[in-house]
Amino acid sequence: MARAATTADAFNAVAEPRRRQILDLLAGGEKPVNELVAVLALAQPLVSKHLRVLREVGLVEVRDSGRQRVYRLNARPLKDIDDWVSGYRRWWSGRFDRMDVVLAELKESEDGDEHGDQ
Amino acid sequence: MSTVTSSGTAVVTLPADNQILITREFDAPARLVWKAWTTPELIKRWWAGERGEVISVEVDLRVGGRWRNVMIADGGFEVAFHGEYREIVEHERIVSTEVYEGLPDASSLNTLTLVERDGRTTLTVLAEYPSKELRDGHLESGMEGGMQESLDELEQVALSLAGSN
Numbered sequence: 001m002a003r004a005a006t007t008a009d010a011f012n013a014v015a016e017p018r019r020r021q022i023l024d025l026l027a028g029g030e031k032p033v034n035e036l037v038a039v040l041a042l043a044q045p046l047v048s049k050h051l052r053v054l055r056e057v058g059l060v061e062v063r064d065s066g067r068q069r070v071y072r073l074n075a076r077p078l079k080d081i082d083d084w085v086s087g088y089r090r091w092w093s094g095r096f097d098r099m100d101v102v103l104a105e106l107k108e109s110e111d112g113d114e115h116g117d118q
Numbered sequence: 119m120s121t122v123t124s125s126g127t128a129v130v131t132l133p134a135d136n137q138i139l140i141t142r143e144f145d146a147p148a149r150l151v152w153k154a155w156t157t158p159e160l161i162k163r164w165w166a167g168e169r170g171e172v173i174s175v176e177v178d179l180r181v182g183g184r185w186r187n188v189m190i191a192d193g194g195f196e197v198a199f200h201g202e203y204r205e206i207v208e209h210e211r212i213v214s215t216e217v218y219e220g221l222p223d224a225s226s227l228n229t230l231t232l233v234e235r236d237g238r239t240t241l242t243v244l245a246e247y248p249s250k251e252l253r254d255g256h257l258e259s260g261m262e263g264g265m266q267e268s269l270d271e272l273e274q275v276a277l278s279l280a281g282s283n
Contacts, residue, residue: 015135015250085130088138092128094167096142096241102154102164103146110150 010077013057018042019050023059023073030072032065135250140243148234151241152209155230161187170197181206185214201228209234216245 014020018040025031025039033051037044051071054060058077062069128142144151154160158175166172170191177185186200198219205213210232217225226245233240 081132085132088130088140089128091167091169092130092140092142094169095164096128096144096167098164098167099151099154100144102160103144103150106150106153106160107146 008057010057010059010080013053013059014078014081016050016053018046019054022047022050022054026060026071026073027075030070032068032070034068036071133244136247138245140245142241144239144241145237146239147237148209148232148239151232151239155212165189166191179203179206201225 014023021040022036025036033044033047036051037047040047051060051062055062058074060071061074062071064070128140131139131141133139146154154164156177156179158177161175161177162172165175165187166189170189172187172189173196174186174188176187177183179185181203183203184200185203186198188196188198191197200217200219201215203212203214204227205211212228212230214228214230215225216228224247226247229242229244229246231242231244233242
């Protein structure tokens with residue numbers, strides 16, 4: 001699927017399933033690129049491309065360790081996504097809490113009707 | 119009858135670029151959740167959540183029928199939503215459009231699903247936008263400001279999604 005070139009923020013970066021997979025792997029600890037290539041079973045240039053996108057938005061950091069480049073997760077930019085989703089959660093939670101009250105009353109009045117019939 | 123409190127347990131996820139999925143379980147059979155969801159007097163009592171007061175509810179529950187809800191938000195301003203019913207399966211499913219009248223471009227297609235098990239009902243609402251851009255447009259405008267502004271914007275977006283029928 002063609003995708004817009006923009007990788008300006010964490011939302012775009014994690015829209016790609018492979019990049020979410022890379023974040024999951026790095027959440028388990030820092031890893032050199034060849035290890036990511038092996039686990040993902042993707043060509044190295046493709047993995048490097050995904051890592052570059054993740055670095056651009058700050059989700060992944062890199063350091064040199066001897067002859068290897070080692071990547072690690074920086075989850076801070078994910079907070080933007082969490083904040084955004086939380087906005088919806090607050091709104092729907094308040095609404096559904098009210099619905100609980102309405103439903104409890106409906107159940108009660110149904111029970112009342114049943115007793116009335118007996 | 120036991121009542122299991124489930125306050126604050128709505129789960130919100132983003133299954134695809136243009137989608138938002140809301141899931142919540144209720145301690146009531148599906149026909150009662152349906153009744154609460156589709157009866158104007160009952161909708162008035164829960165639809166605004168803790169963000170205001172519903173002053174008007176219109177429900178014409180048939181395919182092609184319209185719905186419209188108006189609330190006074192806590193800030194004192196009036197907020198209205200309307201849409202059209204596209205599919206109705208009693209006690210199970212409603213597909214409807216939803217337009218926040220303040221942001222008419224950001225209409226969504228909402229699919230409500232009710233699944234009952236052991237007297238409890240899992241309710242899901244899948245809200246689908248015409249594009250990722252429409253969903254994210256609101257988001258980006260909110261993120262440029264400060265945290266408070268951002269949350270205010272989120273509230274507006276959330277209001278525009280309010281998918282009850």
